[in-house]
Amino acid sequence: MDDHTSTGLSGYSRRRVLGAGAVALGTLTLAGSAAIPRQRTPGSARATTTPRPPAPSPAPSKPPLTLPVLKEPVRTLADYRRAVGGPAFPSDTIALTIDDGPHPVWTPKILRLLEKHHVPALFCMIGNQVLGHEAIARDVVRDGHHVANHTWSHPTHLGKRKRKLVNKELLRGQEKIHDTTGQTPALFRSPGGDWSPGLLREAAGHRLVPLDWSDDPRDWSRPGVAHITRRLVAARPGQILLCHDGGGDRSQTYTSLKTVLPALRAKGLTFVALDRRPRLEV
Numbered sequence: 650m651d652d653h654t655s656t657g658l659s660g661y662s663r664r665r666v667l668g669a670g671a672v673a674l675g676t677l678t679l680a681g682s683a684a685i686p687r688q689r690t691p692g693s694a695r696a697t698t699t700p701r702p703p704a705p706s707p708a709p710s711k712p713p714l715t716l717p718v719l720k721e722p723v724r725t726l727a728d729y730r731r732a733v734g735g736p737a738f739p740s741d742t743i744a745l746t747i748d749d750g751p752h753p754v755w756t757p758k759i760l761r762l763l764e765k766h767h768v769p770a771l772f773c774m775i776g777n778q779v780l781g782h783e784a785i786a787r788d789v790v791r792d793g794h795h796v797a798n799h800t801w802s803h804p805t806h807l808g809k810r811k812r813k814l815v816n817k818e819l820l821r822g823q824e825k826i827h828d829t830t831g832q833t834p835a836l837f838r839s840p841g842g843d844w845s846p847g848l849l850r851e852a853a854g855h856r857l858v859p860l861d862w863s864d865d866p867r868d869w870s871r872p873g874v875a876h877i878t879r880r881l882v883a884a885r886p887g888q889i890l891l892c893h894d895g896g897g898d899r900s901q902t903y904t905s906l907k908t909v910l911p912a913l914r915a916k917g918l919t920f921v922a923l924d925r926r927p928r929l930e931v
């Protein structure tokens with residue numbers, strides 16, 4: 650609908666510009682004719698004042714097939730705004746991203762925690778984890794969170810992989826997440842944050858914004874609740890936080906978030922779930 654509207658507006662603007670141009674041209678010709686009376690013939694006057702036929706409607710504008718290729722993935726909210734445009738986030742904003750799910754145990758638990766603290770998040774889902782856990786993936790979206798493409802099978806060293814494999818990973822992940830949740834991911838996170846110029850180019854080709862994070866609390870390595878909590882609570886406005894609901898036992902992450910979410914809110918931070926149309930906490 651947006652594209653249709655903008656096509657209509659640009660068509661309107663174009664006609665106005667053409668109309669203004671015709672008036673200006675007529676004025677210029679008449680002024681010029683006044684200076685050179687010999688050229689002021691009825692024929693030439695008619696020629697300049699005859700209304701032009703209506704401008705043909707411009708061809709419908711199509712959305713660009715690719716996005717601009719970024720040199721680096723998005724790591725902060727300021728990076729995100731530079732990549733997708735739009736007004737800057739309020740200065741107290743922060744984003745939470747949750748990777749590697751959906752998981753039958755940890756995702757529902759984390760969803761309840763997010764609901765309790767009114768925190769929206771971005772879930773970076775793996776296609777083959779959505780497979781078999783479709784209802785949980787739908788619960789994520791039903792709760793108002795956003796989803797990102799985290800590949801089909803979470804291959805390591807994706808930045809060095811062949812283009813054919815990268816394309817397959819992005820496409821299958823995108824299709825599974827979309828077909829299951831109805832949301833079309835706008836963001837792509839490479840497994841382990843493994844990027845390369847070629848991978849950034851492929852992401853743009855799939856119309857996906859490459860997304861990294863500001864700080865890794867390494868919750869995936871189970872370093873202990875205290876460690877995860879300390880790292881996450883130290884978060885500053887404008888950062889993109891990383892934690893995990895999939896990939897194994899996430900009890901440390903879950904326990905940590907029980908402290909971290911209210912602590913960050915108590916610090917006055919506002920959570921935003923990243924997407925093309927970000928959702929702020931309510």
Ligand SMILES: [Zn+2]
Pocket residue numbers: 748749799803840841
């Ligand atoms: Zn991952």
